[in-house]
Amino acid sequence: MKPGLEIPQKKMKNSFKDVIVDSSDSILFVLKKMDEVNRKLLIVMEEKRFLSIISIGDIQRAIINNIDLNTRIKNILRSQIRVAKIGDDINEIKNNMNLRRNEFMPILSETGELYDVIFWEDIFQTKFNKSQNKINLPVVIMAGGKGSRLKPITNVLPKPLIPLREKTIIEEIFSSFSLYGCNDFYVSVNYKADFIEYYLKEQNLPYNISFFREDKPLGTAGSLYLIKNEIKETFFVTNCDILIDEDYSEILEYHRKNSNEITIVAALKNYSIPYGVIETGNNGKLVEILEKPDITFKINSGMYILEPNLLNEIPQNDFYHITHLINQLLKRDGKIGVFPVSEKSWIDIGNWKDYLRSSKSLNGENL
8 A cells, every 4th residue: 555545445455364363262372372473462353353452561461460361361451442444544544553653453344344454564664663662771681601501602602692693692682672772781791701892892882881790600690799889770680691572661661660679571481281180179189170281380581670779789799699689679578570471572592492492483483
């Protein structure tokens, strides 16, 4: 369609079956569907008629509120949504999609039937990127580990410099945060520190990169004491072997709305049990048999948001994991939040199996 034209009365040929789910489908099913089709927005139908749309944000809010993942999505739909109708001006639709960052726009007939779907990539000729919100916060990248699970390649290359797509993993991390206006990076280094610093300085990257060195391995948070006088605002911390495909501004909004001291980004990991699972009560009395159930866990992804006061709680020059800090906060009843992301939104290259899977996925190959 050319800009400025109205949507024609004759149905267009775009295929949109991949973005349709049923109102009776479970939250877990829809979440898996989003991962399967690489979309964060889907159309909800009921008895083959258009009902609504559901976004990853709708699902995340449900999970945060402890709604069972087996709940039908019909029960978590928003009351207000935005759609277009046959005859609407395409320029107006385009402007609305750009303003509200809609991944696609359903087109309905006068009687409310789903007529077509206009996708972002078709109308803008670019890959969809949801957020335009610039948060401009410091980012700490923990890059001091030896990468033992990725040997023998890490005998030569430090883990942050392992290739991923056409860049190194740490450059991919820089790029993902830069989309949200985060350009101040603090990189904790130890193993092959000179190699990492030399490589990144030679790239002339458009970021402010500061390095701070551990004299000895200090765990996943121990080196943070070295920058306690450098960071005075809310900041991100991320491992150097993960990427999170999520709107970072929404994670920050959740963090601030709930006045958290730490927010943990958690990936939902689903396991299908290929057996009948038996639940029993007192004296071994059978309560229920669940046939081949799905079990979902929240997995610590390795990305966090922290408040700067926590830097004062990091012990000096001691081996200290970020889980030690989290447990310390739990003991003093500090506010810790958990923000969920889908399983495939978490890209992990911490071992060979995950690295190969992630590389194939990012390159568009079938797993």
